[in-house]
Amino acid sequence: MDAAAVAETTHFGENPALSILENSGVARxxxxxxxxxxxxxxxxxxxxxxxxxxxxxxxxxIPFFAYVALMAPGGMFGHAFGxxxxxxxxxxxxxxxxxxxxxxxxxxxxxxxxxxRIRWTHLPLGVIVGLFGTLLWIGIEYFDQHIGFSKxxxxxxxYNPDVMLPVAWHRWAxxxxxxxxxxxxxxxxxxxxxxxFLMRALVRGARFQDVPVGTFTWFSFIGMxxxxxxxxxxxxxEGIAYGLLMGALLVRTKSLGACIVxxxxxxxxxxxxxxxxxxxxxx
Numbered sequence: 553m554d555a556a557a558v559a560e561t562t563h564f565g566e567n568p569a570l571s572i573l574e575n576s577g578v579a580r581x582x583x584x585x586x587x588x589x590x591x592x593x594x595x596x597x598x599x600x601x602x603x604x605x606x607x608x609x610x611x612x613x614i615p616f617f618a619y620v621a622l623m624a625p626g627g628m629f630g631h632a633f634g635x636x637x638x639x640x641x642x643x644x645x646x647x648x649x650x651x652x653x654x655x656x657x658x659x660x661x662x663x664x665x666x667x668x669r670i671r672w673t674h675l676p677l678g679v680i681v682g683l684f685g686t687l688l689w690i691g692i693e694y695f696d697q698h699i700g701f702s703k704x705x706x707x708x709x710x711y712n713p714d715v716m717l718p719v720a721w722h723r724w725a726x727x728x729x730x731x732x733x734x735x736x737x738x739x740x741x742x743x744x745x746x747x748x749f750l751m752r753a754l755v756r757g758a759r760f761q762d763v764p765v766g767t768f769t770w771f772s773f774i775g776m777x778x779x780x781x782x783x784x785x786x787x788x789x790e791g792i793a794y795g796l797l798m799g800a801l802l803v804r805t806k807s808l809g810a811c812i813v814x815x816x817x818x819x820x821x822x823x824x825x826x827x828x829x830x831x832x833x834x835x
Contacts, residue, residue: 604666608761611663612749615656615741622652645711646726653733656741668748668765672809681801682817685794689822690834692790705786710832730835731823739815746795747802747811751776766806773799
């Protein structure tokens with residue numbers, strides 16, 4: 553009988569050498585279990601990573617709501633707790649704005665491996681759509697004010713750096729971060745939240761990861777745009793229109809990267825327009 557035949561007909565219990573190896577393995581396993589070492593205890597970082605793996609929506613929610621939480625008190629709290637929150641918001645606005653963006657950027661970096669891998673395709677189209685988005689945003693707001701659909705806001709409610717920051721380098725430093733963060737941080741945060749997460753969650757709820765990026769349903773498409781509009785408060789009409797524009801770009805290209813580029817171009821050119829025109833309602 554050749555070696556192959558022996559191998560096919562021999563069982564662990566009939567081969568003394570294999571029997572010893574098997575028994576020694578069982579003995580080692582029993583020893584580890586008895587010593588409490590059957591499996592290495594997970595590290596703290598491992599347990600945290602597993603917690604987020606089990607809750608895939610959290611890496612999308614945390615950066616967005618951390619950003620909103622720092623921004624909200626100035627407009628929502630009024631005179632709660634005996635404080636003038638709007639006055640405090642204006643006084644410390646440059647610091648608050650920098651903090652909320654740095655916090656969002658930190659969370660985006662910390663959770664980066666939990667996000668859907670971004671496709672960086674159709675970027676020239678993203679630039680074109682972004683420029684169109686700037687015209688769309690400005691045009692809708694001016695049109696709404698012209699027909700009386702929305703009121704021309706009181707300039708006293710704006711944060712006007714020409715008034716609030718009399719020192720020239722303070723003013724230019726503020727304007728620099730006011731352009732940089734919306735161009736570099738906010739597009740990642742909002743596109744990941746609204747177009748990557750929410751648009752898919754409105755298709756399949758907690759199992760949104762089963763849905764390919766850019767999947768179209770009327771409910772998810774309109775729902776995402778409405779949520780994006782609400783997120784922009786008084787400028788909700790242009791927010792809804794811009795949400796539809798970004799949604800259409802994503803459905804057409806399946807490229808979240810194109811949406812991020814478009815969003816960055818829109819924010820950058822919009823805020824450069826604000827600095828040039830002095831129309832602070834858009835900032």
